[in-house]
Amino acid sequence: MRSNPKIVSFGTAGFVANTAKLSREQMREAVESVSCSALSNCALEDEDALRSTVEIAAVDWCNENRVPVKHAAAIERATLEELALEKPVKPNKGRSMPKVEASFNRHFDTLVRVFPDFGTVELCVDELAGNDNGAGSERQFGYCADERPLVVAFAPKTEQLPTQYIDGLMAHELGHACEFRYGVPKLEKRWGKLPASIERRADKIASHVFKRPIEYGELDIQCVGCGGKKMRPRRLG
Numbered sequence: 001m002r003s004n005p006k007i008v009s010f011g012t013a014g015f016v017a018n019t020a021k022l023s024r025e026q027m028r029e030a031v032e033s034v035s036c037s038a039l040s041n042c043a044l045e046d047e048d049a050l051r052s053t054v055e056i057a058a059v060d061w062c063n064e065n066r067v068p069v070k071h072a073a074a075i076e077r078a079t080l081e082e083l084a085l086e087k088p089v090k091p092n093k094g095r096s097m098p099k100v101e102a103s104f105n106r107h108f109d110t111l112v113r114v115f116p117d118f119g120t121v122e123l124c125v126d127e128l129a130g131n132d133n134g135a136g137s138e139r140q141f142g143y144c145a146d147e148r149p150l151v152v153a154f155a156p157k158t159e160q161l162p163t164q165y166i167d168g169l170m171a172h173e174l175g176h177a178c179e180f181r182y183g184v185p186k187l188e189k190r191w192g193k194l195p196a197s198i199e200r201r202a203d204k205i206a207s208h209v210f211k212r213p214i215e216y217g218e219l220d221i222q223c224v225g226c227g228g229k230k231m232r233p234r235r236l237g
Contacts, residue, residue, distance in 0.1 A: 026065075026067070027074075027075070027078060030058070030061050030075045030078075030079075031075065031078050033057075033061050034054055034057040034061055034075060034079045035054075035079055035082055037053070037057040037060075038050055038053040038054045038057055038079070038083070039083075041053050050083065051080065054076055054079050054083070055076050055131075058072040058073075058075040058076040058079065059072045062075070072131070073128035073129070073131040074128070076128070076131070097125060098159075099161075099166055100123075100154055100158055100159055100166055100170070101123065103163070103166045103167050103170045104123050104152070104170060107167070107170050107171060107174055107210065108121060108174075110210055111174060111177075111209060114209050115178070115181075115209075118181060119149065119181070120149035120150070121149060121150045121151070121152060121174070122147075122149050122151045123151075123152055123153070123154075124151060124153040124154075125153065125154060125155070125156055126143075126153040126154070126155065127155060127156065128155075129142050129143055129153050129154055129155040129158075130155030130156075130158075138219055139219045139220055140155070141154055141155050141157065141158045141161070141169050142154040142155065142158060142170075143173065144173040144174070144176035144177050144180065144202075146180040150177045150180055150181060152170070152173045152174065152177060154169070161221075162223075164217070164223045164224055164225055164226045165217065165221055165222070165223045167223070167224050168214055168215065168217075168221070168222035168223035168224045168226070169221070169222050171207075171210050171214060171222070171224065172199075172202050172203060172206055172214055173202070174206060174209070174210075175201070175202035175203060175204070175205035175206035175209070175214075176198075176202045176205075178206075178209060179198075179202065179205060184201070187205060190208075191204075191208050197232075199236060200231070200232050203222070203232055212225065213230065214232075215227070215228035215230060216229040216231075216233060217229075220233050220236060
């Protein structure tokens with residue numbers, strides 16, 4: 001029996017979670033900047049060109065403002081809504097990813113045994129979670145957002161991966177969730193010094209919680225027990 005509640009809600013509500021670290025003012029500034037950039041380079045009628053320009057401009061805005069590139073997908077979605085090229089995202093409970101959900105349930109059970117006071121985590125499907133964040137879209141599958149409740153979201157394509165890779169991605173994102181929930185100082189009191197890199201830190205936290213090292217297999221995607229690289233490649237941050 002689970003001692004803590006969790007929410008498993010499959011849908012496209014992940015957009016809201018993905019903006020969690022951007023203030024409303026930052027998001028408004030980003031949308032205005034990206035919109036102006038796109039409209040200055042493309043006609044509003046040329047939808048394909050406009051979408052492509054918005055995608056590039058969102059990444060550029062993140063880089064110019066020293067904002068994590070993972071927020072580019074949320075900025076892109078908000079800008080497309082502003083330009084009336086996308087409808088606002090609504091939850092879609094009909095979407096289902098049984099392999100991803102099973103992995104989440106296994107990992108959540110372990111997590112609350114380690115941290116009985118952990119609380120709620122919401123699992124979502126987010127189409128934008130698979131977008132390129134600077135390291136290539138072919139290896140992008142999910143993210144964790146510092147919301148209340150905490151959110152882990154995965155792109156639908158995650159369901160097609162082997163279980164070893166789904167488990168590696170899930171453990172990594174829940175490593176981020178642990179940091180968001182407790183903070184680095186508290187975790188270091190428990191496990192000692194953690195890596196300076198936030199991504200390597202998530203791997204290390206996950207290895208402590210789930211008792212399995214995170215490896216990097218094909219396309220440098222996180223996995224467990226796949227015989228991959230033992231450490232996150234430096235190019236990935």
